[in-house]
Amino acid sequence: MRILKQDAFAKVRFSDGHSMHLHTRPSGSSKAVAVLVHGLNGSGYGTWKTWPELIFQGHRDTAPMDVAVYDYPSLFRAVLRGRPGADIDVQARQLVEHIQELSQQYGEIYLIAHSLGGLVAETAVSMYLRDLAIKDGRCSPVSPVAAMFMMASPIRGSGKALLLLSFFRDVKRLRLLSKDQTEYGNFFHSHVQVQCLASEGKYRFIVPRYAAVATLDVAVSPTSASGSLPEDQRRRFKATHFAVVKPREFDAPQHTWLLASIKNVQEARAQWQRNAKQKRLASVLEEPSRSAFFVTRLEGERRDSDWDAIYNKVRAESSTSYVDVVDYDHVKAGTKVDLLIAVNHAGGVISGAPPSKRVVFEAAEAFKRGSAASVGICPVGESYSAASMEVRGWLSPEQASKFYVEGAEGNSGIGIVLRKWIDALLHRHPARQIARSQQRLLPLNYDAYEEAEEL
Known part of the structure; x- marks a missing residue:
């Protein structure tokens, strides 16, 4: 890696001895x-322009970032060097070495990749x-790789690759359902x-991924460019496959989206x-505070939807004290649920x-047999008020008096309702009372957390 110390960004021609240029102050x-990875037949600087x-x-309230530009030969550039296209695994391993080197200097590494560069x-x-998991099985799920931005990348392959010669190794990798692409996609899944949520969740690692879809793209379809990424982490831009990575000014939509997304990631990482420091601090207190957690469960007419994302976000944002709000899927089977949340269409x-x-009656049955301590039912839609009254009519008098039944007009309202229910239960949950007692013994604020690195 070639290090270029510059007060103002200036391009430098790549030599055979370097595949990455780091522009730093x-x-x-x-x-x-920010690490930029170009696509098929692209080049380190030419792909991105300005x-x-x-x-x-940097711009306005956004701090400037160092920039690392990665360059590798692919397609015809590779042919000129006597190679049948780029060997993606070899180029990826070389990029890994650069990431490892960058991680010694930077706490946050953002990969911005175009087209084939996304793969x-x-x-x-x-x-x-x-490599991290093998080196240290107990390593933090938060690694120096902070986020990935897939710019018009064929996450699910490109049917257009069938029109190109199969002689090229990199073209094979672009094809729909290619073996290698599926393997790495399954790893992420x-x-x-x-x-980009506020809690660590159940996964081994956390690397938020964002997707930019070029609506005028004739090479990569919107479905492939979006993959299965969360809806709020996808963005459509009126641009061609190549223009989507060439914003010309600070206020260009691609650039403002990138900066706003990075800000969200930074807030989540903080x-x-x-949370990690709070858990370490809690471990030095009495035993009761170590096991203070609150179990919630979401049931609905559909799963893997926006409802799940809203639920996880609210749950994560509520886990900012000594009581962790944990999803039922993350605890031992058979654990009693403190709050069962049922969401359905009004x-x-x-x-x-x-x-x-079914959603309502199954929730009522869980309460009846004692597997759920409390239940909240949220009909969603314009007729949520009438639906809430209808739900109360389905319940027994005891259930109607004890259940939370409150609807929401749309998805934005669901978060408000769920946060209200969770906050109400947290404040009278025994674990919260234990935590409050421990806090009186060892009062700490966020500044103290920031200084308690040795714990």
Whole structure:
């Protein structure tokens, strides 16, 4: 890696001895670096035009970042060197070595990858995280790799690759359902939390992933560019496959989206670090505070939806004290649920649709047999008020008096309702009372957490 100390960003031609240029300020003050990985037949600087400079300079209330530009030969550039396209695994391993070197200097590494570069970055991050797990089985889920931005990348492959010669190794990797692409995609699905939430969740590692979709792209379809990433971490831009990574000014939508997303990641990372410090501090107190947790469970007519994302976000944001709000899937089977949350469609409730009734009756049955200490039912839709009244009619008098029944007009209202229920139960939950007692013995604020590194 070639280190270029510059006050102002200036491009430097790549030589055969270097595949990455790190543009850093002479003061070395930046703690974050953006790593740019170009796509098929692209080049280190040519792919991005002025974007590296925009990132390096910073703007308004956004701090400037150092920029690392990765260059590798692919497609025709590789042919000119006597190679049948890029060997993605070799290029990814080389990128891993650069990431490891960067991690010695930066606490946050943001990978911005275009087209085929997204697959290179995905492979590299998979290798990097596996290396971390092998080296230290108890390593933190929060690694120096802070986030990934897939810019018009064929996350699910590209049907257009079939139109190109199969002679090229990198083209094979682009094809729909290619073996290697599926392997690394499965690694992320099974071991990496890609949502930018405030809690660590159940995954081994946390690397939020974002996707930029170019609506005028003829090479990568919107479905492939989006993958299975959360809806709020995808963004559509009116641009071609190549123009989407060439913003010309600070206020360009791609650039403002990138900066806003990085800010969200930084806030989440700060929360993860606070949570980790709180847990370490709690471990030096009496035994009761070590096991203080609150179990919630979400049931609904559909899963893997926006409802799950809202629920996880609220649960994570509530885990900022000595009581952790833990999802039922993350605890031992058979653990009693403190709050069972049932979400259904208001229209389905009013029409008496079987899925809507099932959600309510199963929640009531869980309460009756003692597997749920409390229940909250939230019909969602414009007719939520009438649906809430209908739900109360389905319940027994005892259940109607003890259950939380409150609807929401849309997804934004669900978060408000769930936060209200969780906050109400947390404040009278025995574990919270224990935590409050411990806090009186050892009063601490966030400043103290920041200074308690040795714990």
